Amino acid sequence: MVARRALLRLRSTRPGSRHSRGSGRQPASGRTLEEDRSARVEELIQRLKAEAAEGAILIVEGRRDAQALRRIDVHGAILSAKSSGFRLLDFAERIDRGRKVIVLTDFDAAGERLARFLRQALERERVRVDLTYRKRLSALMHGEVAGIEGLSRRLQKLRPD
Numbered sequence: 823m824v825a826r827r828a829l830l831r832l833r834s835t836r837p838g839s840r841h842s843r844g845s846g847r848q849p850a851s852g853r854t855l856e857e858d859r860s861a862r863v864e865e866l867i868q869r870l871k872a873e874a875a876e877g878a879i880l881i882v883e884g885r886r887d888a889q890a891l892r893r894i895d896v897h898g899a900i901l902s903a904k905s906s907g908f909r910l911l912d913f914a915e916r917i918d919r920g921r922k923v924i925v926l927t928d929f930d931a932a933g934e935r936l937a938r939f940l941r942q943a944l945e946r947e948r949v950r951v952d953l954t955y956r957k958r959l960s961a962l963m964h965g966e967v968a969g970i971e972g973l974s975r976r977l978q979k980l981r982p983d
Contacts, residue, residue: 884903894973919947925940
């Protein structure tokens with residue numbers, strides 16, 4: 823156990839190590855960690871756009887989240903779970919079973935509970951549910967933004983006009 827801790831300490835002090843501490847260090851790509859993280863977020867958004875264009879249904883919490891996705895050029899079937907006018911179970915029953923559903927609720931605890939509930943309700947209806955975009959975006963944002971609206975604002979600031 824002691825040897826393992828020493829090895830982890832050694833790894834964390836080695837420059838360029840994935841365990842290295844501190845910001846501003848250069849990953850293997852030659853970009854700063856912030857640039858690398860932003861590029862990964864942009865890549866996820868591009869893949870999300872492609873999935874939406876191929877017919878996937880995106881489920882967000884509210885209308886402003888749907889508007890935020892449209893502001894960053896994600897178009898297609900974007901549904902708002904909380905502002906649909908239906909109870910959540912009724913909302914889940916109305917989703918097209920033949921299409922993939924991507925759940926993009928906020929990155930906070932309430933968003934996590936809603937995502938879990940929607941996944942269970944939709945899977946009972948035999949709908950394919952994808953939570954990977956939510957999980958990856960949440961991990962990349964490290965608590966920097968709380969949800970889809972904040973993500974949209976952050977991306978708009980990073981993108982050149």
